[in-house]
Amino acid sequence: MTTVNIRELAERAKASGALDLAQGVIQVPPPAVLTDLFKKLPVSEISRYNNKRGVPEYRAAIAKYLARRGWEVPVENIAGTAGAMAGITSSLLQHCSPGAKVLLPEPFFQGHAQLLKSLGLEPVHVKTPYGEPIDWGSLAAHFPDVEAAIITTPSNPTGHVATHEQLETLITAGQEHNCFLIIDEMYREFVWDESKHDDSDHQNLDLSLAAVVRSFSKTLSIPGWRAGWIITSPELMEAISTVHDPIFAGGSTLAQNALAQALDKHDDELTVYVNELRDLCLTNAAAMLEAFAKIDMVGEMPAATYYLLLKHNRASDMEAFEELLKLGLVVTPGNAFFSDQSAETGYVRVHAGISTESRERVITALQG
Numbered sequence: 494m495t496t497v498n499i500r501e502l503a504e505r506a507k508a509s510g511a512l513d514l515a516q517g518v519i520q521v522p523p524p525a526v527l528t529d530l531f532k533k534l535p536v537s538e539i540s541r542y543n544n545k546r547g548v549p550e551y552r553a554a555i556a557k558y559l560a561r562r563g564w565e566v567p568v569e570n571i572a573g574t575a576g577a578m579a580g581i582t583s584s585l586l587q588h589c590s591p592g593a594k595v596l597l598p599e600p601f602f603q604g605h606a607q608l609l610k611s612l613g614l615e616p617v618h619v620k621t622p623y624g625e626p627i628d629w630g631s632l633a634a635h636f637p638d639v640e641a642a643i644i645t646t647p648s649n650p651t652g653h654v655a656t657h658e659q660l661e662t663l664i665t666a667g668q669e670h671n672c673f674l675i676i677d678e679m680y681r682e683f684v685w686d687e688s689k690h691d692d693s694d695h696q697n698l699d700l701s702l703a704a705v706v707r708s709f710s711k712t713l714s715i716p717g718w719r720a721g722w723i724i725t726s727p728e729l730m731e732a733i734s735t736v737h738d739p740i741f742a743g744g745s746t747l748a749q750n751a752l753a754q755a756l757d758k759h760d761d762e763l764t765v766y767v768n769e770l771r772d773l774c775l776t777n778a779a780a781m782l783e784a785f786a787k788i789d790m791v792g793e794m795p796a797a798t799y800y801l802l803l804k805h806n807r808a809s810d811m812e813a814f815e816e817l818l819k820l821g822l823v824v825t826p827g828n829a830f831f832s833d834q835s836a837e838t839g840y841v842r843v844h845a846g847i848s849t850e851s852r853e854r855v856i857t858a859l860q861g
């Protein structure tokens with residue numbers, strides 16, 4: 494199990510005054526239109542427990558938001574969740590028997606590994622070394638041995654994206670083997686070869702034994718609001734919401750009410766915000782790749798996400814980490830994303846979803 498903990502690295506950065514490039518928290522403030530709506534909420538009226546499936550207006554607004562992106566989803570297939578992680582937790586608890594095996598391809602998002610451990614589920618890892626493409630199709634070979642699989646596309650930390658056909662293949666294989674497919678699309682907005690936000694490919698996904706989870710934690714820079722949603726079949730939705738309800742009570746009524754209004758009436762402003770955030774990430778990434786190359790840490794722009802995987806040629810991932818810490822930068826050692834952290838990867842992961850000031854700080858720190 495993991496010993497390098499990314500949240501602890503972030504705490505260490507804070508305590509030492511170093512810049513946190515480890516935890517993937519977007520550093521720019523959320524859209525002003527959204528925070529203004531939040532401040533104007535009739536708080537005393539909406540501070541009660543949420544509906545089992547979330548605020549109805551929020552679910553309706555998500556349906557419209559998806560339709561604008563070319564994916565028509567009936568409202569009964571959508572539920573609000575307390576972030577993407579609550580959707581994943583509820584899906585796993587609903588489908589898996591105690592101690593069941595769950596496929597978690599590695600490198601993985603640490604939160605997924607920690608969640609499986611907390612739920613007493615047994616991870617089955619399939620490893621793709623850095624620098625190699627994920628063989629999405631081969632993951633299905635493990636479906637007969639597991640009760641569920643967590644597929645993160647775009648992937649954190651590699652930015653690899655499954656094609657529509659690859660997703661369909663996995664969904665079909667999941668159905669054959671009663672393997673519940675949890676598709677984590679946290680980074681859906683951060684696919685770089687897309688000029689517009691388009692989900693039309695998802696229109697025909699068969700979600701009878703699968704769920705897509707997303708949230709606004711990254712896209713609108715509100716991880717503390719715990720505002721996510723899940724899309725699945727109406728039958729599964731009833732079962733998953735029944736698990737989500739006693740733990741997360743439908744998610745935050747405050748966050749969902751503010752988001753419902755923002756999505757409904759201010760879509761243009763939100764789209765501008767997301768586009769500017771994407772541009773910032775791309776500008777940061779280009780400048781940071783150049784700056785890190787000066788100290789022989791080299792990488793390429795990923796296909797998606799704002800994470801840069803840099804090859805470091807130091808004796809160990811931790812040594813690369815310590816070297817950067819001395820320069821005032823906290824990054825994630827590459828082995829933090831694998832189950833066996835004793836194996837060196839030769840990489841560090843650097844978060845580029847940062848502010849312009851932080852980007853300048855990185856460039857200055859690496860100039861020597």
Ligand SMILES: Cc1ncc(COP(=O)(O)O)c(C=O)c1O
Nearest residue numbers: 576577578602649679708710721
């Ligand atoms: C792949 C992935 N899934 C889920 C999350 C957490 O999402 P949320 O804040 O919506 O629970 C993260 C956060 O970094 C992530 O990288």
